[in-house]
Amino acid sequence: MTVRTLTLDGEPVSAREDETILDLCREHGVPLPTLCHLEGLSAVGACRLCLVEVKGSPRLQPACTLRAEEGMEITTSSDRLRRYRRQLVELLLAERSHVCAVCVANGRCELQEVAAAVGVDHVRYPYRHPVTALDASHPRFVLDQGRCILCTRCVRVCDEIEGAHTWDVAGRGAGARVVSDLASPWGRSDSCTACGKCVQVCPTGALFEQLQPAGGGVKRREFLTFRTRAREQGPWGR
Amino acid sequence: MGALSPAGRARVATVWLGGCSGCHMSLLDLDERLLELAPRLDLVYSPLVDAKLFPEDVEVALVEGAVCSEAHVELARRVRARSRLVVALGDCAVTGNVSALRNALGGALPVLERAYLDPGNLQPQLPAAPGLLPRLLDRVLPLHQLVPVDLFLPGCPPHADAIHAVLLDVLAGRRPALQGKVRFG
Numbered sequence: 118m119t120v121r122t123l124t125l126d127g128e129p130v131s132a133r134e135d136e137t138i139l140d141l142c143r144e145h146g147v148p149l150p151t152l153c154h155l156e157g158l159s160a161v162g163a164c165r166l167c168l169v170e171v172k173g174s175p176r177l178q179p180a181c182t183l184r185a186e187e188g189m190e191i192t193t194s195s196d197r198l199r200r201y202r203r204q205l206v207e208l209l210l211a212e213r214s215h216v217c218a219v220c221v222a223n224g225r226c227e228l229q230e231v232a233a234a235v236g237v238d239h240v241r242y243p244y245r246h247p248v249t250a251l252d253a254s255h256p257r258f259v260l261d262q263g264r265c266i267l268c269t270r271c272v273r274v275c276d277e278i279e280g281a282h283t284w285d286v287a288g289r290g291a292g293a294r295v296v297s298d299l300a301s302p303w304g305r306s307d308s309c310t311a312c313g314k315c316v317q318v319c320p321t322g323a324l325f326e327q328l329q330p331a332g333g334g335v336k337r338r339e340f341l342t343f344r345t346r347a348r349e350q351g352p353w354g355r
Numbered sequence: 356m357g358a359l360s361p362a363g364r365a366r367v368a369t370v371w372l373g374g375c376s377g378c379h380m381s382l383l384d385l386d387e388r389l390l391e392l393a394p395r396l397d398l399v400y401s402p403l404v405d406a407k408l409f410p411e412d413v414e415v416a417l418v419e420g421a422v423c424s425e426a427h428v429e430l431a432r433r434v435r436a437r438s439r440l441v442v443a444l445g446d447c448a449v450t451g452n453v454s455a456l457r458n459a460l461g462g463a464l465p466v467l468e469r470a471y472l473d474p475g476n477l478q479p480q481l482p483a484a485p486g487l488l489p490r491l492l493d494r495v496l497p498l499h500q501l502v503p504v505d506l507f508l509p510g511c512p513p514h515a516d517a518i519h520a521v522l523l524d525v526l527a528g529r530r531p532a533l534q535g536k537v538r539f540g
């Protein structure tokens with residue numbers, strides 16, 4: 118296996134050829150906020166929070182989908198990056214309806230954590246307060262579109278792990294929505310096996326179990342760790 | 356520090372706009388720390404003291420609640436004009452929070468109708484007392500979308516320790532640094 122050498126915030130580091138810049142950041146303890154990325158699922162670069170600067174390139178690139186290359190010079194933190202990260206989080210909060218006080222994910226929400234981590238203590242944009250749907254037709258789970266940040270973790274886990282591919286994204290821009298089975302109510306879905314994996318990986322309070330009180334959502338993601346370990350180490354067991 | 360009382364104490368105000376008063380409860384949760392702070396400040400206006408008008412020359416105003424009515428608009432503007440430091444205290448002041456839920460429901464009237472014209476009420480009628488009851492706004496605003504705010508203290512409610520830290524910093528003439536220590540909700 119070839120080893121690549123590059124610099125991460127000025128520090129020389131080496132990488133295996135299958136590693137991304139985000140892998141390297143995690144390995145070397147460099148903090149980088151992420152929302153759409155989840156270990157064990159494919160990387161899609163949807164949220165743009167992990168953007169980094171690559172010397173010689175005018176474009177910012179998401180670290181989660183950026184393969185480490187020989188000689189790269191990566192900057193993970195600059196005034197520009199910090200400004201963009203704040204703006205991204207503010208726009209996510211302004212786009213739909215985030216009322217943390219009455220949210221099932223309050224205190225365990227990755228969006229909330231990331232907001233605190235990047236220093237968002239208020240939102241400078243006008244809140245849109247859109248009218249959004251809540252789908253409670255499923256016997257076990259609920260989807261509140263008002264809290265969805267379109268990270269597509271649900272889409273990926275359902276497709277890549279459960280093999281059901283119940284979720285997709287329909288529409289464009291601010292009108293984009295996750296939909297189950299060609300936009301029919303989730304409770305009527307033929308493909309959904311009610312495994313709950315989408316609920317477990319959702320970073321926000323958009324997907325939750327029926328009858329969970331505010332602040333009551335606990336995410337169980339061990340199944341992803343088992344899978345990652347099994348892939349890396351070979352044996353398909355615990 | 357600018358606004359001091361004749362006794363050399365900082366003139367502090369707390370304001371209650373459209374919120375549940377939980378932020379003020381959190382302020383009271385400072386418990387014995389209130390006794391330590393008391394000799395260092397004058398509480399010149401607050402739901403907790405009997406002052407009818409927001410006074411001039413206030414050093415710091417802690418404002419709970421979103422801007423929900425015409426009376427809130429007027430008071431918030433006066434608070435801004437008369438205070439050196441305006442602090443948005445809690446999620447309703449910072450984001451609109453629960454108070455702003457009606458923004459997605461079509462404004463004040465549908466919400467009033469739902470609450471007061473419910474068929475279950477014996478005497479269904481909308482509250483109306485011109486000149487006495489301020490008109491509700493159709494679009495609830497976070498404080499900083501009406502007047503400039505100097506400091507944001509999110510939380511529903513903000514923890515008493517965070518309020519304490521802000522008050523200590525302000526009384527010492529320091530700029531409070533809350534980054535990473537507070538979150539929404």
Ligand code: SF4
Nearest residue numbers: 215216217220226322
């Ligand atoms: S999803 Fe997260 S940010 Fe949105 S309301 Fe719930 S706790 Fe708050």
Ligand code: SF4
Nearest residue numbers: 275309310312313315
């Ligand atoms: S419960 Fe399982 S099968 Fe159903 S949508 Fe979620 S991940 Fe897919």
Ligand code: SF4
Nearest residue numbers: 265266268269271319
């Ligand atoms: S429902 Fe949750 S997991 Fe799915 S896209 Fe929205 S925020 Fe992401």
Ligand code: FES
Nearest residue numbers: 162164165167181
């Ligand atoms: S974590 Fe990289 S783009 Fe979302």
